[in-house]
Amino acid sequence: MSATLHDIGPVLALILVGFLPNEVWRLVGLMLVHGLDERSQLIVWVRAVATAMLAGVLAQLILSTSGPLASIPVGVRIGAAALGFVVFLIARRSVFAGVLTGESAILLGTYLFAP
Amino acid sequence: MMSTDRAAPPPHVAFQVFLDGNIAAVRSVFFYVLIGNYVGLGALAHEVGFSFWWMVMSTLLVWAAPAQVILVSTLNTAALFEVALAVTLSSVRFLPMVAAILPVMRRPGVRQRDLLLPAHLTAVSVWVEGMRLLPLMPVERRIPFYNGLGVGLMSGALVGGAIGFVLAARLPPLLSAALLFFTPMAILMSSARNSRTLLDGLAFGLGLVVAPIVAAQKIGLDLMWTGLIAGSMAYGVHRLRERWRGRPS
Structure with a gap:
């Protein structure tokens, strides 16, 4: 379970633990909004959640x-x-x-x- | 409104709009912020022994500065599953960001695969500028414009990463770390400038307050809880306010 970079090499590591765990959220976002309208209340709420998360990213970077x-x-x-x-x-x-x-x-x- | 009649622009127009997106990228403060930030990131990557092309690939494939900082600073020492977990926790924000921006550019006739590139290009910088600029243009131009904006901003990151990598030997590590602060500075000011509605401003302000409180609880998934709690509170206030004004939506 505790494989490291040296077991699989930098390129495979980039794809497996960099690209995939990062990209999955973009793809889930893409699939979830299939058929939803820009003005729907769900999207208004999602936008507020995204904005609050952005503030969270800021706080994490400043306070990390x-x-x-x-x-x-x-x-x-x-x-x-x-x-x-x-x-x-x-x-x-x-x-x-x-x-x-x-x-x-x-x-x-x-x-x-x-x- | 002839909303049913909005076909995709012909290829030469789409290309022109894509170039307009490139120009908007170069005119955005984020273009310069990304250069500065990725100079720091490129120098760190060189310092811990990654190759030039690895750094280029990580920007093209990951396209998320916080995740790339985690990769560069932990991949050499931590177990792979730990790195993957840290990366995925740092990137939860892309789910609501993609979910909020894609409906702005979709119109009847747009296929899911036309939205794959915009989804991949979505990052804090592209999202912030996209949310500001896309509503100003006709809906059929938004996808090529957003792609141009994303590719333009990514070019700034690639250039910055390359400069940092080459200069690495001359940059003290503390200076590289200081350069990484370009991104939080830009998030702060652009969000303050862009919050025109009560909902945006409230969500951002509450997020700033809730984030340290959530972090202090040490329950994990900090970003997700911050977003859900602060975002839902802001949304609740927004709904109540609309009800008081007597125009339910």
């Missing part, structure tokens, strides 16, 4: 405690996101300005505060 993202202090991540958002609001909702500020803050904060 494992993987390469975790090497940057969580205070730096939250602070940079907040700063970027403030600039986004000040700059009349410019996504470019907000993203650039937030990313610059991450880079600067990483340089200053990372262990």
